[in-house]
Amino acid sequence: MSDAIRPMLRTEALDKSFVLHLRNGLCIPVLRHVDLTVNEGECVALTGPSGAGKSTLLRSLYGNYRADGGRIWVRHDGAMVDIAAASPRTVVQVRAATLGYVSQFLRVVPRVPALEIVAQAARGLSPEAARARAEALLLQLNIPRRMHALPPATFSGGEQQRVNLARGFIGGHPVLLLDEPTASLDAENCAVVVGMILEAKRQKVAVIGIFHDAAMREAVADRIYYVTPLQDAA
Amino acid sequence: MNEDTLLSARGLTLHFGAVPALVDVDAELWPGEVLAVVGESGSGKTSLLNVLSGRWQPQSGVVWYRDPEGKLADVHAMPQPTLRALHRSDWGFVHQNPRENLRMGVTAGGNVGERLMAQGARHYGRIREEAIAWLGQVEIDADRVDDLPRTFSGGMLQRLQIARTLVTHPRLVFMDEPTGGLDVSVQARLLDLIRSLVARLGIAAVLVTHDLTVARLLAHRIMVMQRGRVVEAGLTDQVLDDPRHAYTQLLVSSVLQA
Amino acid sequence: MNTGYNFAYLDEQTKRMVRRAILKAVAIPGHQVPFGSREMPLPYGWGTGGIQVTASIIGADDVLKVIDQGADDTTNAVSIRRFFARTAGVTPTTRTAEATVIQTRHRIPELPLREDQILVYQVPQPEPLSRLESSRAETRRMHALSEYGLMHVKLYEDITRYGHVSISHDYPVMVNGRYLMAPSPIPAFDNPKMHMMPALQLFGAGREKRIYAVPPYTAVHSLDFDDHPFRLTRAPHACGLCGATDSYLDEVVLDDRGGRLFVCSDTDHCETRRAAGHAGPDALAAE
Numbered sequence: 001m002s003d004a005i006r007p008m009l010r011t012e013a014l015d016k017s018f019v020l021h022l023r024n025g026l027c028i029p030v031l032r033h034v035d036l037t038v039n040e041g042e043c044v045a046l047t048g049p050s051g052a053g054k055s056t057l058l059r060s061l062y063g064n065y066r067a068d069g070g071r072i073w074v075r076h077d078g079a080m081v082d083i084a085a086a087s088p089r090t091v092v093q094v095r096a097a098t099l100g101y102v103s104q105f106l107r108v109v110p111r112v113p114a115l116e117i118v119a120q121a122a123r124g125l126s127p128e129a130a131r132a133r134a135e136a137l138l139l140q141l142n143i144p145r146r147m148h149a150l151p152p153a154t155f156s157g158g159e160q161q162r163v164n165l166a167r168g169f170i171g172g173h174p175v176l177l178l179d180e181p182t183a184s185l186d187a188e189n190c191a192v193v194v195g196m197i198l199e200a201k202r203q204k205v206a207v208i209g210i211f212h213d214a215a216m217r218e219a220v221a222d223r224i225y226y227v228t229p230l231q232d233a234a
Numbered sequence: 235m236n237e238d239t240l241l242s243a244r245g246l247t248l249h250f251g252a253v254p255a256l257v258d259v260d261a262e263l264w265p266g267e268v269l270a271v272v273g274e275s276g277s278g279k280t281s282l283l284n285v286l287s288g289r290w291q292p293q294s295g296v297v298w299y300r301d302p303e304g305k306l307a308d309v310h311a312m313p314q315p316t317l318r319a320l321h322r323s324d325w326g327f328v329h330q331n332p333r334e335n336l337r338m339g340v341t342a343g344g345n346v347g348e349r350l351m352a353q354g355a356r357h358y359g360r361i362r363e364e365a366i367a368w369l370g371q372v373e374i375d376a377d378r379v380d381d382l383p384r385t386f387s388g389g390m391l392q393r394l395q396i397a398r399t400l401v402t403h404p405r406l407v408f409m410d411e412p413t414g415g416l417d418v419s420v421q422a423r424l425l426d427l428i429r430s431l432v433a434r435l436g437i438a439a440v441l442v443t444h445d446l447t448v449a450r451l452l453a454h455r456i457m458v459m460q461r462g463r464v465v466e467a468g469l470t471d472q473v474l475d476d477p478r479h480a481y482t483q484l485l486v487s488s489v490l491q492a
Numbered sequence: 493m494n495t496g497y498n499f500a501y502l503d504e505q506t507k508r509m510v511r512r513a514i515l516k517a518v519a520i521p522g523h524q525v526p527f528g529s530r531e532m533p534l535p536y537g538w539g540t541g542g543i544q545v546t547a548s549i550i551g552a553d554d555v556l557k558v559i560d561q562g563a564d565d566t567t568n569a570v571s572i573r574r575f576f577a578r579t580a581g582v583t584p585t586t587r588t589a590e591a592t593v594i595q596t597r598h599r600i601p602e603l604p605l606r607e608d609q610i611l612v613y614q615v616p617q618p619e620p621l622s623r624l625e626s627s628r629a630e631t632r633r634m635h636a637l638s639e640y641g642l643m644h645v646k647l648y649e650d651i652t653r654y655g656h657v658s659i660s661h662d663y664p665v666m667v668n669g670r671y672l673m674a675p676s677p678i679p680a681f682d683n684p685k686m687h688m689m690p691a692l693q694l695f696g697a698g699r700e701k702r703i704y705a706v707p708p709y710t711a712v713h714s715l716d717f718d719d720h721p722f723r724l725t726r727a728p729h730a731c732g733l734c735g736a737t738d739s740y741l742d743e744v745v746l747d748d749r750g751g752r753l754f755v756c757s758d759t760d761h762c763e764t765r766r767a768a769g770h771a772g773p774d775a776l777a778a779e
Contacts, residue, residue: 021480022487063469065476088455088469089264109429109451110422315637337645341652344645351648352641358651358717380652 008075008175008206009061010037014084015069016053016060029230030056033070036225040174043197043207045217048227054210055104057227058179060084061208062101063091074098074175096123100173104180106164108153114138115148118166123173130170137166141192158184169196176200178209182216194219239300240265240406240438246285246295254462255281256292261457261464265405266436270453270470272443272485277459279442280410286440287327287408288317302405322349326399326407330414332391335398336383342369342394343379349402368397372427389420393427400431407432409441413448425451446489450474458482500547500580506530510548510703514694517705522667523635524618529701539572539597540698542614546595549610549694550576555583557591562599562740562757569597588760598661600682602739602761605691607708613676615697618704620664620674640672643715651720660725666713667706675712681726681740686712729754732774734765 014034020026030053038044046054059065061072067084074081076098083091083099095101109117115134122130138148141162147155152163161184168176178197182190190213197207197220211217217224241263248256255278263269271279284290286297288309297309302324309317321327329335336345346365347355355361366376372393383391392412399407412428413421429452432439443449449456449470456473458466458481466479477483498504506528513527532540550556556576560569564586572595573584585591588603595612605611621631624642634640643664650657657663663680667673675686676695686693686706693706706712716722727741732753739761744753753774756762766775 019478021483059475064471066468066472066478088472091469092454107450109426111426318637318639340645340649343652344648347648348641348645351644352639356644356718358648359719361648362652 005039005041006075007037007073008040009208010073010080011035011061011070012073013070014057014060014067014072016056016065017068031060031227032230034227038175038206038208040204040206041201042222043201043209043220044223044225045221046208046210046225046227047217049229052227052229054227055179058101058177058208058210062099062177063095064101098173099175099177100168100171101177102165102168102179102181104161104183105157106152106160106167108151108160110153111151113149114143114152114155114163117152117163118170121167122170133170134166137170138163140196141166142189158186158189161185162189165193165196169200172203173205175206176208178207178211180210180212183212190216238264239298241286241300241440242298243286244296246282246292246297248281248285248290248292248462254278256285256295257462259295259459259462259464261286261440263406263438263440265438267455268432268439268441268453270441270443270449270456271459272446272449272456273459274444274485276461278462279444279459281462282459283408283410283440283442287321287325288312299406322352323402324404324406326402326404328392328395328399328407328409328412330411332388332395333383335395336391338383341380341382342374342386345383345394346397346401349398353402364401365397368401369394371400371431372397373423387420388416389424392416392424396428396431400435400437403435405436405438407437407439409439411443411445412441413445414443421448428452446474446485458485497579499552500550500576501533502530502544502547506544507548510544513703514545514548514705517694517703518692518707520671521706521710522665522671522673522704524702524704526701527703529698532698533575534571536699537616539568539595539614541696541700541703542595542597542612542698543572543575543696544698545612545694545696545703546576546593547580549612550580550582550593552580552582554592555585555590557585557588557594557760558596559594559599559601559758559760560597562601562742562761563759565759586760587764588758598677598679599740599757600678600685602756602758603764604685605689607690609691611689611691611693613678613693613695615674615676615695615702616699617662618674618695618697618700618702620662620672635671638670643672647715647717651717656720656723657716663722664715666715668710668712672715673704673706673712679740680714680722681724683712683714683722684724688712727754730772731756731762731765732772734762734770734775735772736762736765736770 011034014031016031017027017029046057048054056065060067063083072083074083074094076094081094115131118134119130122133143162152160165181182193194216200207239262243261246256246259259282271282273279285292291310298306299309300306343362343365346368347361350361366379369376369379374390374393383394413424441452453470456470457464460481466473466482474486477486509528513525517525532543558569558573560566576582577584588601593610597614619631621634624646625631647657661677661679662674663683665673665675665683688709690708692708695704714722729741730737731741733755736756739756739758741754742757744755746753
């Protein structure tokens with residue numbers, strides 16, 4: 001390994017459990033002592049059976065789920081920042097500049113057109129440049145121009161997900177987390193997404209993703225990280 | 235108090251007889267961010283809003299405000315005239331019932347222009363122009379500028395209240411259930427309007443709501459209150475997606491998905 | 493002249509109380525000072541406030557003029573003048589130039605006043621914000637905090653509705669740059685006379701129990717907008733009797749066929765002009 005390759009994200013003994021107070025304080029451990037390192041330009045695919053905690057791990061890396069123990073180091077602004085212990089404000093800053101996340105489903109905001117939803121996530125671009133880039137991405141993902149001015153509330157699941165993807169990729173974040181990015185897409189659009197991920201890797205983006213499709217995993221992943229289920233699948 | 239915070243509260247306590255409205259509550263607000271305070275009736279969220287904005291006195295605790303020059307002021311030690319002037323300029327308060335903050339017998343233009351006139355604006359033409367511009371910002375037709383609010387619908391009244399509040403470019407706005415009592419479609423439009431105004435104008439806001447979807451849409455951070463205490467606080471997505479306190483879990487699980 | 497009353501009707505302690513209120517009022521131009529308004533031998537609404545102020549300041553050497561809507565000869569003016577003649581024995585006059593104290597209802601004399609004169613106004617409603625804000629506690633707060641936006645809103649509304657400010661009488665003014673004041677129901681036409689007047693102006697409201705004052709040479713500005721400045725309005729006629737074109741006019745209906753006559757509201761002003769030889773178009777018709 002050349003010393004020019006830098007780790008962009010590294011967890012140390014990451015622990016995450018859920019305590020369900022509504023079920024008498026039932027405690028469900030999901031992640032225990034997860035050590036994961038992802039370098040720039042690398043794509044790591046999280047695998048494991050359903051319910052093992054892949055999504056939990058991804059969300060924990062984004063700071064969406066709060067870790068119970070351990071550290072989550074992210075290279076932000078030249079330094080390694082521990083997301084698990086950071087203040088909410090710091091997490092916001094890291095998300096803005098460094099960590100990008102594409103969820104499984106687009107959370108719909110009323111009345112805002114698809115183009116705006118994507119353009120608003122752009123960083124370091126003028127409003128016109130942001131809109132131009134957003135348009136290019138939407139077209140690349142086969143969302144026709146006539147739909148760009150529409151709010152996505154009425155789009156199909158697959159169309160909404162493609163808007164979501166455009167919004168995730170336009171930011172150019174150095175670390176990108178993808179949660180089942182192509183679950184509702186057809187083969188043609190899957191191929192587009194593969195292309196986008198490969199291009200991101202060429203741009204030194206560190207990608208961590210959950211891909212249910214083995215072929216896709218083959219095409220983009222450099223490494224597999226197996227998430228061991230702590231509970232028997234119910 | 236942190237270098238950057240706009241508003242900072244420590245140890246706020248307030249009881250009404252034996253009923254705890256606020257029990258040792260801390261809160262912080264940075265410029266340009268929206269903090270949602272959620273809870274059910276009796277949680278203390280409205281009490282918190284009223285104490286933060288200086289309308290009610292706490293029994294103990296302090297609220298610090300950083301003015302545009304960077305100076306810190308104790309909100310409850312301020313002389314009345316200063317606090318009132320603050321409410322008319324740098325601060326805003328959006329009430330749940332817009333009629334409480336509007337003059338129903340005065341035209342829309344007069345309502346929006348009042349804060350300008352209170353600050354010394356003396357040119358009728360310019361006051362009217364600015365009123366029309368703000369009405370446009372809240373999506374009220376310019377040709378309604380001379381109409382009385384009596385003729386406005388509920389959603390329009392709320393938007394008029396917002397225009398009246400924002401006309402002096404406040405840096406901090408307190409909102410008490412701004413979409414409460416409105417029809418759902420009207421709510422959606424109003425929420426989007428608030429969202430874009432807050433983002434565009436860089437306004438910091440403390441938003442009290444019982445509606446978690448409103449909090450998710452508008453707020454960066456959220457505080458969950460129960461019986462006067464803050465039981466959980468953090469980024470909105472953190473608290474709503476990974477609720478840890480029993481009460482928060484109850485609230486989140488109770489929200490019906492349409 | 494033994495009427496069994498103290499000089500000028502009021503007892504000396506009451507006069508002291510009123511004078512203290514007057515001193516406070518003069519010290520804070522335009523600010524309403526509460527006072528212990530006494531029962532007077534005429535009902536509220538007939539000038540009890542003005543009478544109490546006059547009674548407290550008048551001396552045996554004073555010369556008193558009393559006008560009502562500019563006229564010396566209306567019932568009200570005659571009654572009040574006789575009241576002071578009986579209780580104080582002061583010399584009455586109808587000539588503005590000769591008076592040292594002038595009590596007036598709803599007009600300022602046309603002749604500019606001097607430093608040695610005092611103008612006492614009868615005031616029905618001392619609170620300029622009374623029609624806009626019904627709570628007196630709130631209006632007091634507004635005066636204390638100088639929060640007068642509401643009055644400007646009212647002017648704004650007038651311009652929106654009528655294209656101009658529609659206040660014809662009791663037009664609100666800013667006194668000494670600090671207090672909003674109700675000048676009493678004088679016509680807006682008279683407002684400019686209050687500005688930098690050499691005479692002391694005292695205002696008495698008996699029913700509302702308030703006294704306020706504008707000291708000599710005080711700035712008094714009628715509220716307006718930069719692009720809708722305060723305008724003088726008067727009927728576009730000359731006085732039918734004396735021909736004056738710059739005095740405030742009363743309209744007198746002569747018959748039931750639409751015959752009208754415009755005459756100076758200030759009777760002394762008109763008589764003085766006629767004595768000096770001026771004549772208006774209807775000088776003969778009025779005989």
